[in-house]
Amino acid sequence: MPINHSPPPIAVPTFSNSASSECLAPVSTHDANLHQSLSAPDLSKIPTNITERKKRKFEGKEHGKEDTGPVTLSTFNTFSSVQELRFEDLMEKISSIIVQNTDLKHSVEVMSSKYDEFLGRIASLEAERTDDKKKIQLLEDKLEQLERKSRSTGIEIRNVPKTDGETKEGLCNLVVNMGTSLNIDIESSKIKDIYRIKSKDNSHPIIVDFTTVVAKEKVMSGVKRFNKSKDRAAKLNTSHLKINSPLAPIYVAECLTYRTQKLFYIARAFQRSHGYQFCWTANGVVYLRKKVNDPQIRISSKSDVEKLKCTK
Template sequence: MTLRHSPPPAPLVPDAPAPHSTSTEANVTNVRDRSCTGMSLGVQHYDSAPDLRLMLDNATERKKRKFEDKDSSVSEIIKEMFSSFTQEQKLRFNQLQATINSLTEQNNALTHSVDMMSSKYDAFLAKISEMETQRKADQKLICLLEDKVEYLERKQKSTAIEIRNVPKKTDESKNDLCKLVQNIGNTISAEIDNCYLKDVYRLNSNKSSNSNLIIVEFTSTLVRNNLLEKLKTFNKDRIPGEKLNTRQLDWHGPCKPVYISEALTNKAQRLFYLARTFQKQNGYAFCWSSHGVVYLRKEEKSPHIKLNSESDIENLRKSI
């Protein structure tokens, strides 16, 4: 709706002062003239202005009815979105809950398995500890038994000697070996009768040698010790070529040195071999055995060193 207003009337300025009645009439006439002039120019005049608030209320009411439809459709869309989102979140929550339940069951199963393995591990540790304690006790018992066996073997061999490097005769008999022992006793001034001999035999060897070891067992340790003392005295002041040899024993053939020593146990033989090797490598002057025990000496006036086991040789090697 087009709103048009007439311009406000121009102020009336009188040209000259006049009487009151005259000026009033003149003003009325002037106003009428101006109204006519305005009419002639096409300007429309209204008796009263339109009610603008009523128009604005009508316009607002129409717009409100239009937005009510739009708001309802938007609300429905939002409700559907929230409903779909809620369903989706509920589905995901159910899936997560199922996954958590499955993981909880697996965790419980793993916990039970770990607890069971832990209990078994503790049982194994206890068993291993018990076995280790038993092993140490068995080791001590084995060492004790080995020492006892070594002592018994040493006592058994306390009356025996070993004769090396004596060639074997053809069809050699025990009588020939007995005569050989008696001949050795006569050579070194040690009287040996057959009554002093308990047994004489030559050990068999896989080596193709006719000078296998001869074992002589006496009836008494005193006879054996006397023979060894006489042998030591016989060889002490002689040069290597004149020490006890096969030529002095009436052996027909090349002259070979004859070695006589006390019989040793297997453990003592191993220890004696290691001691001699250590003696050569480290410049020790003496290495010998007495009553089944091996000894070392650095120099002639230095104290002797008793060797009970291979660890003693290792300790000597570390101390150098």
């Protein structure tokens, strides 16, 4: 038999404020009956959009795995130990580099001081070398003057055929015969020494050393005067020395020093290449002349020839 339940009484809210109570309408009995329910609703049949939240499961001991806390600490300690070893090794290497840099800096400073010292020595040696060159040049000039003075009384006779068993007396006779052809009185007593010297062309010139410079200058003037007044074929030759040999020209020149001979060779090469008409020596000095009426140019060194090349 069904049991009739009476609905619970509806409590009417009370308000202390009379204005508020006036705004609320009274609840009817029909509206109160709408809140009655015969039975509890089946919540499983009510449609809903709520989904179940799936949480990440904790993988711990309940899943058969051990706690990773001690393992992580051990790994961190191992890593820290390795890093400390690396740091110590790095510090040792840095210390070694610092020491090496210090040694290198010291070496550079030493080398710099040595370099400055060497520069000073080089400058001193250069100054000494310059002074030595000046002294050597001065000594060479003095030696040249002494050698030139010693040869101031000598002449050189070239292209004279050499005979077997040749003696100084025979050579003196050749010079006397040459003086006769030049109309110059040459006595054997005026000849201080006479001899042959070796040469590259095997001509073996004859060196005649007179007793005085006057006698030497007398012979040289006579040779120039004689050759100037003769044709080329009639100039001084072997016939004037009374030599029984094929006719050959004879050349007479001053007895020059080695330095003057070299300078004379350079001057003659310059004469041929630059159109100079005259090149000769007098008293051991080399001279050049462009034309007949031009002034003579004294050649004292190779630099004088270079200057003439620059002016042309």
